[in-house]
Amino acid sequence: MRRYLSLWWEVLRLSWRSTPGYTAGTLGVIAVSVVSVAAVGLTMRATLDATARGSSETALIGAVGVALAYALTLVVQDLTNDCVGTVADRTGRLGLHPLVHRDINSVEGLEHLERSDFLDRVSIVRRSTGLIARSAWNALLSLSNLLKLLLTVVLLGSVHPLLLALIPLAAVPVWCNHRGQLSVQRAEVAGAESYRLQQHLFETVASAEGGKEVRVAGAADRLIGLQEQAWDEAVRIRFRARVSAALWNAAGWAVFVAAFAGAVALVVYRAATGAGGVGDLVLTVMMAVSLRQTMQSTVAATVEASGSRRVVEPYLWLRAYVRAQRARAVTADPPPTSLRRGISLDRVDFTYPGTDRRALDGVTAELPAGAVVAVVGEYGSGKTTLVKLLLSLYAPDSGSIRLDGADLAGISVPAWRKRCSAVFQDFGRFRIRFGETVGIGDLPRIGDAEALVGAVRAADAEGLVGRLPEGMDSQLGRELGGTDLSEGQWQRTALARGSMRTDPLFFVLDEPTASLDAHSEEAIFRRYMERARVYGRRTGAVTVVVSHRFSTVAGADLILVMDRGRITESGGHRELLARGGTYAELYGIQARAYAPGDRG
Numbered sequence: 001m002r003r004y005l006s007l008w009w010e011v012l013r014l015s016w017r018s019t020p021g022y023t024a025g026t027l028g029v030i031a032v033s034v035v036s037v038a039a040v041g042l043t044m045r046a047t048l049d050a051t052a053r054g055s056s057e058t059a060l061i062g063a064v065g066v067a068l069a070y071a072l073t074l075v076v077q078d079l080t081n082d083c084v085g086t087v088a089d090r091t092g093r094l095g096l097h098p099l100v101h102r103d104i105n106s107v108e109g110l111e112h113l114e115r116s117d118f119l120d121r122v123s124i125v126r127r128s129t130g131l132i133a134r135s136a137w138n139a140l141l142s143l144s145n146l147l148k149l150l151l152t153v154v155l156l157g158s159v160h161p162l163l164l165a166l167i168p169l170a171a172v173p174v175w176c177n178h179r180g181q182l183s184v185q186r187a188e189v190a191g192a193e194s195y196r197l198q199q200h201l202f203e204t205v206a207s208a209e210g211g212k213e214v215r216v217a218g219a220a221d222r223l224i225g226l227q228e229q230a231w232d233e234a235v236r237i238r239f240r241a242r243v244s245a246a247l248w249n250a251a252g253w254a255v256f257v258a259a260f261a262g263a264v265a266l267v268v269y270r271a272a273t274g275a276g277g278v279g280d281l282v283l284t285v286m287m288a289v290s291l292r293q294t295m296q297s298t299v300a301a302t303v304e305a306s307g308s309r310r311v312v313e314p315y316l317w318l319r320a321y322v323r324a325q326r327a328r329a330v331t332a333d334p335p336p337t338s339l340r341r342g343i344s345l346d347r348v349d350f351t352y353p354g355t356d357r358r359a360l361d362g363v364t365a366e367l368p369a370g371a372v373v374a375v376v377g378e379y380g381s382g383k384t385t386l387v388k389l390l391l392s393l394y395a396p397d398s399g400s401i402r403l404d405g406a407d408l409a410g411i412s413v414p415a416w417r418k419r420c421s422a423v424f425q426d427f428g429r430f431r432i433r434f435g436e437t438v439g440i441g442d443l444p445r446i447g448d449a450e451a452l453v454g455a456v457r458a459a460d461a462e463g464l465v466g467r468l469p470e471g472m473d474s475q476l477g478r479e480l481g482g483t484d485l486s487e488g489q490w491q492r493t494a495l496a497r498g499s500m501r502t503d504p505l506f507f508v509l510d511e512p513t514a515s516l517d518a519h520s521e522e523a524i525f526r527r528y529m530e531r532a533r534v535y536g537r538r539t540g541a542v543t544v545v546v547s548h549r550f551s552t553v554a555g556a557d558l559i560l561v562m563d564r565g566r567i568t569e570s571g572g573h574r575e576l577l578a579r580g581g582t583y584a585e586l587y588g589i590q591a592r593a594y595a596p597g598d599r600g
């Protein structure tokens with residue numbers, strides 16, 4: 001409960017900051033709604049009692065009071081919902097939405113983006129910032145309704161104390177609703193995976209990228225069938241939970257309505273047998289009517305507040321996760337300014353979240369300072385995973401990675417990343433201006449024209465910039481009114497981005513030329529090897545090159561051969577050839593395949 005109270009308090013403060021006028025207005029309307037309920041009954045009783053006494057002047061003033069109080073009740077009844085809806089919506093969009101996005105993006109590493117439990121919660125939170133804000137206002141509405149209830153019961157209790165028994169009985173529908181909402185909440189999480197799947201399939205079929213292959217393969221109907229299946233599954237799970245919630249709701253109400261009918265009968269009987277006055281009778285009827293309304297809205301607001309558990313719980317979980325990550329970052333050390341010994345891996349194991357096969361299995365290796373290290377191996381042997389761990393995108397499950405003996409786990413992730421440069425096979429296609437898409441490789445120098453030109457030159461992408469309509473300022477992406485690039489051009493852009501930092505301690509080239517022709521590939525590799533040597537001499541930087549093309553890695557100082565998550569061979573090119581193992585065999589196969597005379 002404390003977690004909820006602190007969240008609601010935070011949301012109300014956020015409401016105040018993001019939309020102070022609406023917040024003040026809504027608070028005012030809620031306060032008036034509390035007072036107006038009692039005002040109607042009290043003015044009515046005073047009017048009738050005055051009439052019975054024959055005091056016409058007081059009766060007239062009382063009648064004006066009744067009219068005003070009643071009009072106020074009607075106005076605030078309508079206004080409350082509108083105001084709460086608007087203020088919650090604005091707080092959700094203006095205050096909470098940016099906070100949630102900042103939280104999600106501030107998490108280091110990739111692990112959380114591939115953990116299905118994280119994704120399920122994030123997808124709920126992302127769509128529900130308005131509901132989270134609404135939950136705080138609903139809690140406030142519940143509180144104001146409780147006050148109204150208290151006022152109503154005090155007035156009814158002044159007629160007969162037995163009516164106070166209505167308070168505990170009012171808890172029955174609240175509990176039943178809460179019970180039903182729990183099953184709705186569980187269903188949201190259980191159906192989130194099917195929901196994501198259907199969304200992914202829909203986007204695959206509908207997007208230009210995936211749609212091409214899907215249409216050529218004639219697989220659209222099948223994928224749409226799968227999407228409908230996943231959609232049905234998601235809807236079925238939610239529907240069942242909602243039916244069960246409705247049944248709980250009805251049962252709770254049945255209990256309360258029975259008790260309420262008995263209470264009203266008692267008061268009417270007392271009035272009829274002369275135990276109460278005319279004013280008491282009218283007060284009872286007025287309060288009975290308003291009690292029913294207040295009870296209804298108390299239950300509705302409480303149920304809505306507790307029903308929002310399905311969105312609030314994931315949000316609280318996300319915040320706790322982000323805080324734990326940040327707390328870890330605060331105590332971290334900076335990375336060394338240069339490497340003297342190098343990077344070592346000691347019995348590193350790693351399994352991707354949600355899978356049960358080790359992607360890295362007892363990996364031990366020494367990557368000497370200043371060295372170019374090539375990692376080769378079959379598809380899926382763990383090469384990219386190894387690189388991801390070295391970049392702190394994931395942490396090892398066991399074993400350690402050390403920089404000059406210091407455990408990478410104790411080093412600040414953002415500070416380490418600032419000393420890394422990487423070009424990946426599955427590079428990003430950032431559809432912004434060309435200069436920006438390169439410049440984000442080193443944010444502090446994103447506006448440094450000289451640095452941009454240098455990076456573009458390193459990636460041999462000057463020709464590409466020359467063909468763009470506005471050079472470095474050209475917008476990329478046709479759907480954004482810009483220019484479309486080919487795969488090879490996107491890859492050169494990624495290479496340029498990876499060349500922005502000029503003093504990395506760790507430089508990664510993970511299949512950086514897979515989309516380039518053989519001629520460009522060779523030229524680029526030669527150029528980047530020279531670059532790697534410069535880094536190595538300057539700071540002892542380690543360069544890791546991942547490649548399927550053995551000819552490109554022959555010049556590396558150290559070659560690691562991977563197979564099913566393990567390093568099976570390591571050494572220099574000549575040494576591995578002389579050993580006659582996997583490397584020698586694969587090298588031989590490729591050398592023959594690429595030899596001009598052997599080609600068919």
Ligand SMILES: Nc1ncnc2c1ncn2[C@@H]1O[C@H](COP(=O)(O)OP(=O)(O)OP(=O)(O)O)[C@@H](O)[C@H]1O
Pocket residue numbers: 114352353355359377378379380381382383384385386
């Ligand atoms: N995000 C992920 N979630 C789950 N499993 C993954 C993920 N990424 C990779 N894997 C699995 O981990 C293993 C190693 O993958 P990795 O990408 O490291 O291989 P690789 O040698 O780089 O392959 P390739 O040469 O195709 O790039 C594979 O079995 C792969 O299926």
